[in-house]
Amino acid sequence: MSLLALSEHALHWETLQPTLELADLPTGNTHAIALQPRACSSIRSFLANSHRSLLVLKANEIAEMAKIVQTFVQSQLNEDNPVTGVKYTVEKGEKSDFPYVTIAKAESLEDNFSAQQNINTALYFDHAKLFGSIRQHPISKDIQLIPGLVHQLNGGVLILSLSALLAQFDLWERLKNILITHQFDWYSTHPFKALPCDIPSYPLKLKVILLGNRDELATFSELEPELYLLGDYGEMDSYFLVESPAQQIQWSDFIQNFAKENHFPELTLDGLNKLYQLAVRDSEDRTCISIAPNSLREILSRTTLISQGKPLNAMSFEQYFQQKQFEYSFLREQAYSDILNEQVYVATDGEIIGQINGLSVIEYPGTPLIFGEPSRISCIVRFGDGEIVDIDRKNELAGNIHGKGMMIAEACLAGLLNFQSQLPFSASLVFEQSYSDIDGDSASLAIFCALVSALTDIPLPQHIAVTGAIDQFGLVHAVGGVNHKIEGFFAICAQRGLTKKQGVIIPSSTCHQLSLSDEVVSAVKKGEFFIWAVDDIFQTANLLFQRDFLEEEGKVYTADNQTLSYLINQRIEQKIESTQHKGFWRWFNR
Template identity: 55%
Template sequence: MSSSFFQEQSLTWDTLQPQLTITEAPILPLDFWTLQPTAQKALSLFLQHSARSVMMLKADDKADYAELLIPLVRQMLPEERSILGVNYSVAQGDSFSFPQISVEPAKSPEDNFAGRGEVLTALYCDQFQLFGNVKVHPSSQDILLTPGLIHQANGGVLIIDSATLLAQFDLWQRLKHILQTQRFDWYSAHPFKALPCEIPSYSLNTKVIVLGNRTELATLGELDEDLYRFADYAEIESYLSMADMKEQKNWIGYVQNLAKESGVTLDFSSFHKLYQLLVRESENRFLINSSPTVLKNMLLNAATFSQKTFLSAVDFEAVFQQQARQHGFLREQTYADILNEQVYVETDGEIVGQVNGLSVIEYPGTPVKFGEPSRISCIVQFGEGEVVDVERKNELAGNLHSKGMMIAQACLSNILELPSQLPFSASLVFEQSYGEIDGDSASLAIFCVLVSALSDLPLPQHIAITGSIDQFGLIHAVGGVNDKIEGFFTICKRRGLSGKQGVIIPATTIQQLSLSDEVVSAVKNGEFFIFPVEDIYQACELIFQRDLVMEEDKIYEENETPISRLIQQRIDFRAEPAKKSLFNFFRF
């Protein structure tokens, strides 16, 4: 394949990194809730609804969001709120009588259990902190009633962590009863010991916001099947839309606000770099992480690393490179094995029945994630029609991997119009793979290596492939495309870029691209190529330089025979019975 062909088929360098469409930063900084209008409206309706007392609020960074919720909720509550709660009067007992406790409506916030209408947070608490406590002096037996968070938030809002309720599920059951009845009853903390005397109950009017991630809220819903008959639900969106200029402008205003709080100033190039780095995490140019924790860490990391308060794109790129080195030990060891040929991955020449797939490696217990090329090989024998997935046979592959393998097989049978019983047997292997693999992102590579083995056409080893296919040959998006591209690029660069190397990716993943400056520079200089494909027909034309199936009204030269025709010729040749001869007749 000539370099001109590569240039025509591949992506241009300026499409490999996302760019903001806005050309200048807004003047006014914006707060976080400007970016969360749906959650803000849901909270307002919940606080105004007199009959609703609990809201399940999906939030990932609970500590930060709890702090952000306090001023918002206070702003939404009416400024003048009536005094709620009671004042407990305790007449201590003696050796001849029990203590007597009476109750009267509170007249001022200073009364014993007067509700202050506060907005309180409790990301962790026990039953005494939440519901208060009855303390009995060990010698005098005097009684002291101490209020809990539920009393202090009477007339206000209590923000609590779902993890606390899951760890101590009896807290949720009692809290739910209080919110449903709007009444607080005293209970002994000891299961086999009664209260020292009767303590009157009293009315409570507290609203509770339960913060939790999706998994925690799902678990709470499984434990309490009636949860959402009783509770409202809303979400603090984990990802922000960046599809139009107004949304980008709001995001930049929010970043300016965080930068001001962090004591740093950003030039306009910083917003582009922050956006590119966030797209790498989200793998979507139209959605980026909204977490204030993530953004604050990026700002403070750049300020600390550069020892400056005025930051540019160069400073954020320097931190990105530093973190890549800091997390790079396992990645470098993996690449060293390939470069030292302890793991065999070819990046030059052509081989029949062998292709470079692209995978993402993750190590549990670490934040390490990187791309690694994987050699996939296929051997074909004409026989009973079984396609043997060696990984699956040895229980080294998951269900999604097996699904991709079956789809690749079904797709090929459909295109070749073969009978249900395939007239060949094949063995497919991820060579030198010693751990578990899963996912269907190798199904395009599996299809191509199967086609190569059947047609006896070589595959270029300087092209790596990723993508999932369906039974009709359409190629669909996969995850980790940036890591996959950069992993294969690193191996090629360290061996020496030939000007032919590149990767085939699904066209639908273009919006996921946010590649490193190093890859972008190589593409710009014509040293590396990225080919987007929409279906298997485009993929096969690209790597085999032939049509997959015969097109009508097209005349083919001998060296242009469609791949399906080559496969059918081989099948027909093997299926044809051996001709009888006089020699065979007399042969014993």
């Protein structure tokens, strides 16, 4: 397949970045809660159901989400609720008597011990703040009852942070008892000291919303197995779907409103589109955008500094992206420097048998940096008992998923070649110069190609890197981090000098993840770099080996274009015949 033919099969540059379908600039009237349809439904049902007292709400960025939830709950509550609650009267006893406490129905907010408000949020609390306290004067022995949040919100809604409840799990048992019995009883907090006097209990009906992330919810549900029997469940989404033009308009309108509420300049149309492209890189899905408030505030605040208070356009967001990449780039540049100085050998030109450039995503602990890096995968075959040795796995440098991908590549090859028994050859595969743990099955397509190259003695082009996971039938499936992987290989090629032949093979199913940097898109537009999307190993073989893997009906094959499967079987047969021939003469000469 010629260079022209290869370029014709490559992705067009306009498909490498997503684009919003916006005709006009949004006005900015959409609030954050409008992007939370699941949470809204759960909260409405919970508030309307008088038989349920607990709602467990999954949420990230608890402080921000608590504000959004409180505002929405407030809008759903009836402001004209009648006065509920009680009033306590404390009568000082005689010298020999204890104080005497009586209880009566509250007649106004002024004399109301409980039900002083209808909603409140507590991200941190202790026993006294939650359940109130009893104070006793050290000399006069007078007592004073201090209401806690549960008293103040009698008949209302209390929003609590699950992390604070996990840190003081003993509070949950008392709170659960209140939610089940709808009654508040006074207890002494001291294990060996009783209450200074008898204090009457009273009816307390409270609705509680617990906010926590998935890890906190998992831990809490282990400690409280009946959690989801006691309470309803809902989710505050961290991402918003923009599958339709209407949803894109809604998201864009929310962004304008978010900028207005946080005193940032408005965004231009191209600025909204650039922000969308940056958000897709985080979610790795063009139809799914992060709406995390802290993340949005960080991006908009730094972009505002760059734009110097002017409307936020595409250039401002691109400068923000480049500045952030520069600030985070030390470890990435060190890794690339090792490759460019050949401390780590990665070829980006020429052809080599049994060697291919796979693509990895690198994450370092203690830093938010994520970047792509090419990894040299090599394969050596010899005829033997069918064992394929995964050197990384054997030395405990690779995880279970990587091992699974290796076995799938082996099974796929055996199935396509229709071997009746075990493989008639042995092989060893390794990630060269890899000194840390690797995992994942995204290298299984590259491993398959390296194995085929070694078996056919046909070299692989080193100017093409490969990523993709395969199944036993040869289909290529999606992998993660495709933007980082492409940009990592491009960075190495660009610093060595683009040859107008270099590129990356990716699964077709990852095209919806693509939101590449302007630098890569520009190179593709100029024909200096290519990105090919494949559905199966047959398309991959055509690109890398410029041959069919299996015979196609009606096609004539010669020595110059013989199929890969034919070459593999021919080589195996020749080796078997050679081995049998040598065995005969060895027996004859005895």
